[in-house]
Amino acid sequence: MLLAVMSFVQTAQAAIELDRPEALVTIGDEFFDTITGTVVDEVGEPLIGVTILIDGTSKGTVTDFDGSYSLEVEDPNATLVFSYTGFATQKVALEGRSSIDLTMEASVAALDEVVVVGYGTQKKVNLTGAVTALSGEELEMRPIASVGHGLQGLVPNMNVTIRNGDPTSEANFNIRGYESINGGDPLVLVDNVPMALERVNPNDIASINVLKDASAAAVYGARAAFGVILVETKKGKSGKARINLSTELSAAKPIFHMDPITDPYQYALARNAANIRTSGTPSYNDEFLAATKAFSEGTGPEWGVQDGTLQYYGFNDYQNQIMTDFAPQQKYDLSVSGGTEKASYYVSIGHLNKDGYLKPFNNERFKRYNGIVSVDFKINDWLTLEEKVVFNSQNSDKPTFYHWDVNINTLARQHPLDKIQFPDLDFYLTPGDRPQYEQYIGEYFGGTNFFPYLRDGGRRTFTINDTWLTQGVNITPFKG
Numbered sequence: 001m002l003l004a005v006m007s008f009v010q011t012a013q014a015a016i017e018l019d020r021p022e023a024l025v026t027i028g029d030e031f032f033d034t035i036t037g038t039v040v041d042e043v044g045e046p047l048i049g050v051t052i053l054i055d056g057t058s059k060g061t062v063t064d065f066d067g068s069y070s071l072e073v074e075d076p077n078a079t080l081v082f083s084y085t086g087f088a089t090q091k092v093a094l095e096g097r098s099s100i101d102l103t104m105e106a107s108v109a110a111l112d113e114v115v116v117v118g119y120g121t122q123k124k125v126n127l128t129g130a131v132t133a134l135s136g137e138e139l140e141m142r143p144i145a146s147v148g149h150g151l152q153g154l155v156p157n158m159n160v161t162i163r164n165g166d167p168t169s170e171a172n173f174n175i176r177g178y179e180s181i182n183g184g185d186p187l188v189l190v191d192n193v194p195m196a197l198e199r200v201n202p203n204d205i206a207s208i209n210v211l212k213d214a215s216a217a218a219v220y221g222a223r224a225a226f227g228v229i230l231v232e233t234k235k236g237k238s239g240k241a242r243i244n245l246s247t248e249l250s251a252a253k254p255i256f257h258m259d260p261i262t263d264p265y266q267y268a269l270a271r272n273a274a275n276i277r278t279s280g281t282p283s284y285n286d287e288f289l290a291a292t293k294a295f296s297e298g299t300g301p302e303w304g305v306q307d308g309t310l311q312y313y314g315f316n317d318y319q320n321q322i323m324t325d326f327a328p329q330q331k332y333d334l335s336v337s338g339g340t341e342k343a344s345y346y347v348s349i350g351h352l353n354k355d356g357y358l359k360p361f362n363n364e365r366f367k368r369y370n371g372i373v374s375v376d377f378k379i380n381d382w383l384t385l386e387e388k389v390v391f392n393s394q395n396s397d398k399p400t401f402y403h404w405d406v407n408i409n410t411l412a413r414q415h416p417l418d419k420i421q422f423p424d425l426d427f428y429l430t431p432g433d434r435p436q437y438e439q440y441i442g443e444y445f446g447g448t449n450f451f452p453y454l455r456d457g458g459r460r461t462f463t464i465n466d467t468w469l470t471q472g473v474n475i476t477p478f479k480g
Contacts, residue, residue, distance in 0.1 A: 036070045037100040039063050039082060047084055047104060049153050051141060055079035055091060060141060085134065130176075130212035132156060136205040136234065143250040145329065145354050145366075146171065147197040147205065147231070155210050158227075167354050167366045168396045170198050175212050175227035186210075186227035187220055191388065193468060197231070199392040201350040201370035203246065203333040206234040233390075235374050236337040236344030248331040254357045256412045260319050264416045265289070265296040271415075288313075292417070303423055310428055318414045322358060322454070329354045339376075346374045356398065362454045364398035386472035394464045400457040410448045419445040 039050045046067025053060035054073055060081075063069045071080070076096045083089040088107040092100055132155045144150040148171025152160045161172040173186050190200055209230040216224040261267040268289055272282035284292075287306055291313040294300025302314035335348035349371045356364025371391040378384050422440045427433050444452040 033074070033076055033098065034070060034072050035080070035094065035098055035100060036068070037102065038067045039069065039084075039102050039104060040067055041087070041104055042106065044103075047087075049138075050082055050084045050104070051138065053081045053083075055081050062141060085132075085138070130157075132158075132210045132212070134208040134210075136202070136207060139202045139205060142202075143248060143329065144202060145352060145368075147200050147202050147208075148173070150202055151197075151208070157212060158210060166356075166364070166398075167198070167352075167368070168394065170196055173227075173229065175210065184226035186229050187216075187223045188229045188231070190231045191233055191390075191470065192230075193470065195466075195468075197229070199368075199370075199394065199466060200231065200233075201333065201348070201352075201368075201372075203335070203350055204233045204348050204370065204372055205231060207232045233372060233374065233388075234335070234337070234346050234348070235376060236339045236346040238339045238341055238344055241336065241338035244333070244335045244337075246331075246333045248329075250329045250331075251326040252329065252357070253326050254323050256319070258412050260412055260414075261416055262315055262317075263296050264313060264315055265292040267416050268292050303425060305429055308429060312417055312419045315416045316414075316418055316420045318416070318418065318420060318449075319411055321420075322411060322451075324357055324359055324363070327355050327357045342378050344376050346372070348372045358399070358454065362399050365396075366398075367395040369393040382476050384474040386470075386474060388468075388470045388472075390466075390468040390470075392464075392466040395462075397459060397461045399454050400460040414448065418447070418449065420449055420451060421445070 039047045039052075041047055046065070047063060048065055048067065050063040050067070050069070051060060052062065052069055052071055054071070054075075055078065059071075059073075061069050061071045073094070076094055079091050079093045080100060081089065081091050082102055082104060084104060086107060087104040090102065090104065092102060094100070134151075134154055138154060139147065139150040142150045145167045148160060149162060151158070151171075151173075152162070157176045159174040161174070163169055163172070173188075174184070175186050188194065188197055190197075209232075211224070211228040211230065216228045220228055261270070268284045272284055272289075275281060275283045285306075288311065291300055291304055291306075291311070295302060295313040295315075300313060302312070304311050304313060330353045331351070333348065333350040335346065337344075337346040339345055350369070352366075352368040352370075354366045356366075358364060369392070371389075373389045375387045376384060377387075422437075422443045422445070424438075424441045425434070428437045444455075
């Protein structure tokens with residue numbers, strides 16, 4: 001991969017209980033002190049993805065691949081809450097300290113955690129298969145456009161591959177290594193309905209269970225040969241009506257894993273050195289080197305003629321002409337839930353707006369709308385009726401071009417001497433030949449240059465709407 005994404009996020013959340021005289025509102029504030037540290041397990045191995053929150057707030061962070069973290073706080077006497085799947089949650093008071101290193105202990109209570117295994121639910125202590133259980137809360141702290149992006153690094157032995165930043169492209173999942181020369185994707189079920197994870201609002205997820213071994217095939221058959229990902233959406237709970245409103249604004253910055261060369265003379269020297277080592281001959285002759293050096297020093301022209309061929313000696317600034325500095329993303333979610341002992345409800349609507357990494361004049365634009373209505377009726381102690389309506393809508397508007405992965409990843413390798421656009425010159429090969437070539441002024445050169453597609457290739461737009469209506473009956477005639 002030649003491009004990576006760094007995200008900066010600011011979130012605001014509000015939670016309101018209707019029966020309380022005052023509304024509880026939590027909004028991100030400015031911070032003053034930075035707390036750092038490392039989180040490891042009982043044998044000293046770093047823990048990746050440990051959630052660290054300031055107690056009583058939604059402000060926090062997660063540990064990186066080395067188990068390290070950094071968190072800004074405004075109260076030197078605040079308390080940090082460390083939580084991680086399978087480990088006991090711990091609270092640590094800062095007491096004025098700026099560094100907190102923690103060793104987390106495995107939670108015995110985690111063995112009593114209930115996980116979904118396809119044919120029902122079981123406690124972890126009774127499981128004989130390989131299952132990983134995640135709660136929806138583990139996705140809430142991540143500035144993600146889809147669930148597939150959020151699962152990276154959370155499930156042991158599951159590889160998540162994101163081909164590019166296009167939010168309409170689905171993530172590829174692989175559980176416990178490739179078992180076929182043709183690969184193999186796990187079966188994905190959302191509330192027992194096959195569905196792409198990219199169409200699910202991460203805010204509506206209650207839990208994710210990943211079945212990794214052959215025991216899943218006993219329930220789902222051959223479709224489960226490469227594992228099963230079970231997603232359960234949220235449901236209403238008995239109690240007071242509760243309204244949750246969350247907003248998120250993030251900005252993703254494209255990062256080049258290699259530094260593009262911007263000086264044409266330095267590039268020509270490096271290219272010559274590389275070619276001499278491999279083939280014994282340079283790529284550019286002395287006359288060409290002298291011309292690029294003159295341009296770099298500000299004393300020579302951008303275009304010239306050598307041996308009857310139009311040559312480019314300048315700096316095309318290819319990367320900056322195409323890529324933007326930041327790609328904004330906005331996310332809004334509103335949910336209402338509540339119920340009584342006999343009935344419960346959960347209603348949620350969500351909106352995601354995400355721009356791509358191209359310059360605004362030809363950028364990608366993506367919008368997603370999600371809605372869910374879930375109602376449960378408890379007829380008696382052993383009979384429950386379930387009703388659910390799910391609506392998903394995706395709208396994509398982007399330039400039409402081919403081989404997106406090749407072009408966007410080749411972007412960093414595009415050298416400064418590539419000819420991008422036919423120039424407007426007094427003459428091209430010989431004085432007086434402008435009338436012969438002026439018809440090409442403004443046209444683009446070929447090769448890996450994909451400006452022609454971005455500027456003149458038109459737009460590709462589509463809207464996908466899905467509506468899912470499900471009904472269920474839950475019968476538990478016996479306890480156990």
